[in-house]
Amino acid sequence: MRISVFRKAHFNAAHRLHNPAWSDEKNAAVFGPCNNPNWHGHNYELEVKVTGEVDPETGFLIDLKVLKDLIFEEVEMRFDHKNLNLDTQEFKNLNPTAENICFVIWNILRSKLDEKYALAVRLYETPRNFVEYPA
Secondary structure (H helix, E strand, C coil), X not given: CEEEEEEEEEEEEEECCCCCCCCHHHHHHHHHXXXXXXXXXXXXXXXXXXXXXXXXXXXXXXXXXHHHHHHHHHHHHHHCCEEHHHHCCCCCCXXXXXXXXXXXXXXXXXXXXCCCCEEEEEEECCCCCEEEECC
C-alpha cells in the first residue's frame, strides 16, 4: 500500500531579500519592504510529506516520532529565531526567498531520509503565501 504521511512544524526567522549585485534602488524596486536593511520576520509554517510503502510488520510508513525529531533537529534548531542572512551558512550567499528556503529544507531532509521515501516540502511564509518543492 502506497501512502503519504504529513508532519507540520514551525519556526520564526528574520531575513532580508537583497541581491548584492544590484543597486539599492533596484533592490528596493524588486523586493519592496522585504528589502528593509533592518530585516523583517515571518512565522513560517512547514509541512513535510513523506510517501512510500507501509511496512507490513509495523503498519507504519515511517515512525512519526522519527520524522518529528528529524524536522526539529535539522530544520527548527537550525533556523528558529535566527536571522537567515547572518546566522545560517545556507543563506550566506543565497537570497532567503521562500522558494530558496523551501528548497534548502528539502535538501536537508532528503539527505537524512532513506531513499525509499518520496519527499515533498511545503513552506508557508504567510497564511496566504506558500511554496512547495517539488512542485
